[in-house]
Amino acid sequence: MSDDCTLCGLATPDPPVTADAVDGVFCCRGCLEVARSLDDPTTADAETARDAVRGDDASVPDDAETAYLQVDGMHCASCEAFLERRATGTDGVAAADANFPADAMRVQYDPDATGPESIAEAVSGVGYTAAPSTEERTDDGTVGRLLVGGFFGMMAMLWYVLFLYPVYFGLPPEALLFDLRDGAGRFLLANVWLSATVVLGYTGAPLLRGAYVAVRTRQPNMDLLVTLAATTAYLYSGLAVFTGRIEVYFDVTIVVVLAVTVGSYYEERIKQQAVGKLTDLTRDRVEEARIRTLDGTDTVPVEAVEGGDELIVRSGERVPVDGEVLEGTAAVDESLVTGESLPVRRGEGDELRGGTVVSDGRLVVRAADGAERTLDRVVSLLWDVRGEGAPQRLADALATIFVPAVLVLGTLAFVAHLLLGASPTAALLTGLTVLVVSCPCALGLATPLAIAAGTRSLLEDGVVLTDGSAVETAQEVDVVALDKTGTLTTGSMALLDVERADGTDRGALLGRAAAVEARSDHPVADAVVDAADEIDTRIGPDSTVTEYEAHPGRGVSGRVAGESRVTVGDESLFADGEIPAELRERYADAEASGHLAAYVGWDGAVRGVIVAGDDPRPGWREAVEKLSDDRRVVVLTGDEGPAADRFREVPGIDEVYAGLPPAGKTETVRRLRSEGTVAMVGDGSNDAPALAAADLGIAVASGTELAADAADAVLVGRDLAAVDRALATLAATRRRVRENLAWAFCYNAVAVPAAALGVITPLIAAVAMAASSLLVVGNTTRPLGSEDDLDPSATERTDRRNAAVADGGERE
Secondary structure (H helix, E strand, O other): OOOEOOOOOOEOOOOOEEEOOEEEEEOOHHHHHHHHOOOOOOOHHHHHHHHHHHOOOOOOOOOOEEEEEEEEOOOOHHHHHHHHHHHHOOOOEEEEEEEHHHOEEEEEEOOOOOOHHHHHHHHOEOOEEEEEOOOOOOOOOHHHHHHHHHHHHHHHHHHHHHHHHHHHOOOOHHHOOOOOOOHHHHHHHHHHHHHHHHHHHHHOHHHHHHHHHHHHHOOOOHHHHHHHHHHHHHHHHHHHHHOOOOOOOHHHHHHHHHHHHHHHHHHHHHHOOOOOOOOOOOOOOOOEEEEEEOOEEEEEEHHHOOOOOEEEEEOOOEOOOOEEEEEOOEEEEOHHHHOOOOOEEEOOOOEEOOOOEEOOOEEEEEEOOOOOOHHHHHHHHHHHHHHHHOOOOHHHHHHHHHHHHHHHHHHHHHHHHHHOOOOHHHHHHHHHHHHHHHOOHHHHHHHHHHHHHHHHHHHHOOEEEOOHHHHHOHHHEEEEEEEHHHHHEEEEEEEEEEEEOOOOOHHHHHHHHHHHHOOOOOHHHHHHHHHHHOOOOOOOOOOOEEEEEEEOOOEEEEEEOOOOEEEEEOHHHHOOOOOOHHHHHHHHHHHHOOOEEEEEEEOOEEEEEEEEEEEEOOOHHHHHHHHOOOOEEEEEOOOOOHHHHOOOOOOOOOEEEOOOOHHHHHHHHHHHHOOOEEEEEEOOHHHHHHHHHOOEEEEEOOOOHHHHHHOOEEEOOOOOOHHHHHHHHHHHHHHHHHHHHHHHHHHHHHHHHHHHOOOOOHHHHHHHHHHHHHHHHHHHHOOOOOHHHHOOOHHHHHHHHHHHHHHHHHHO
8 A cells, every 4th residue: 555645644546646846645636736835734734634634643542443422411611521521531531522512522442441332321420411323312301391490480470470579569468368477478488489499400400510510620601600690599588488588589590590591492402403413424334344255255344344355345335445446347436535526437456445336347445454434534534623613602701701700799799788787688689689680691592592583584595504603704704615516516417418410319319328327327327317217219218128238437238129239338339330520529528528428329330429417506607606796716626627627717716626535625625714714615525524624614405414514504405596695694693693792791781780789689680681681582583684784794805805816816
């Protein structure tokens, strides 16, 4: 085997791709072009690219295995730190990386000491539930907790409205049906206490756990502040009941817990709209491999494959691991790991990547040392770049300052009022008021509610928002990177043209070609058959074919309907027939344009040429022109040559990066980010790392789950123009989020000092907190605005685009 690629770490061909002006060896032209933009591709940046692809870690033993756990219960960065600490504290675990946005954890462990099930059991507890990624997920019970909390909360608030609030607002206790200070009143307060206990202990359980985790990890979050406010009001009220007082603040506990839980529920619902989960990575993996032995073949788990094993891969099967072709020739679909739309002919001596599919023929592959799958490296790369870009919630980011400040202020208010002569009870109520009025309900609702409103608007345009952090970057986007296959095109083969010789009927030509192609596994065969199904012809895909013969690498032939022998393929299959000049010219033009062409003939004569290729997505040119109005547009593709070159002259496309493997696309996106904010639009598993590495990733829903999971938004429909509209809607949503946050902070700026001065009571503080939340909700439900309001600052984007293009020109 040859050396690894200097940039991405993939195996290089023999001889490798090199250039005099660039140090290193490369697996493809795409990596070479990316490395050409680096000052020194062998230094730290390139090493980082290799580590990202391989998932290397100096602290992890070479024989360590990697497993992905799905984890329910994470909802902040403190949860990540806590779970990583629990995992690495388990014997045999070398490293752990929790990912809150993905509800997942990656662990690297010694298989002789432990396993995924044992690690999941060790991680579970304190409200977290972990399981290997192949097991079914369980619901975290938020809806059930809200229903129970809402029921008991309404029961308690009914007693407040009928009996407690009238007394608090001046009505004499004896004016009620019974005196709150006698036995009936004690019973009523006991019922309120019980209801508040259920709300705090059951509905508020995740908040209590979050506060516990924050204390254990010494990373204060909003859960800690909410818990302090709710539990302080609860404990004070319980003590008041014991001492015979009727001024209790169980309502504060109920309102705080329910308001924050509803906000968290909205946020969780938004996160669950993701099309796929990062832990669902095994769908396209090969579980077993067929090894050639002296006695025949033996089927073994793919993990048992060792370097040097000879693997048999048949038509329609996925290649288990990376290796080298020993015998046979076949068309190989590499779209999953490279993005190339057209099958590639592979034969003896060629490198083959694990995860690709043999479209026709049969191959014997010698497994590479380490028996690694390229798809596994794509998964590892996706995890690493997703982890580096995973956003921490704004509320938690502010909590490191806000929570300690509120605690200090509340304590100072308590001490100050004591020193000024207030009773301990009054001073305690003042401190409690500071905690309650500071409770970040409006702050917690500001972002998820605005995102929910934006999500509804996006859905009308056929876009599903999967990551709320996208609203922070959409308005700044000045570079849009478009994947070619599956984005600008549909990703499926279609018949583009049928050229006939004089006197040949189009239906007869297409029907006979479809009859023999219907027996083939080649991707072009489906395009020919689909086209023939749309016409009415005597001979077609369902016609009887005898003496069928596949010519690997050249074409197919067979006797159709007991009549003529029909041949579909390249020129070598028509050595005895003369090919008309006009057909030969059309064949050459098709090949030069990056399409696949085949001659069709029978009775010793070539009757026509069929041309197939990746079907363009409807309206893609108009969509590109719209995106390029005030942004720089580039195309990334795994294809090379004519298939990529035809996009270079398209109006609106500034640059085309061709021949890029997954790591090459990711590195290109990172380099583009040095020029501005980058939005990446793609569809395949090979695009997933680049989607995660971009500032804003948009996946096409017709693609793979891996791509959808890595993206911040998913384009559900076929209209690529929705991308531009989605960017405008996201920008408008960001403005709505900032309006909500501005109100929440202004509220705290006024209410907290008032509470510290003793101007308001805990009850008024709770009402003010609820009112601020209602104002946030009201602002969120307003229409996003006119078309002009939806359009972000085009002038600013145009200036940034022009500067980026000029900067690119200087580098060139």
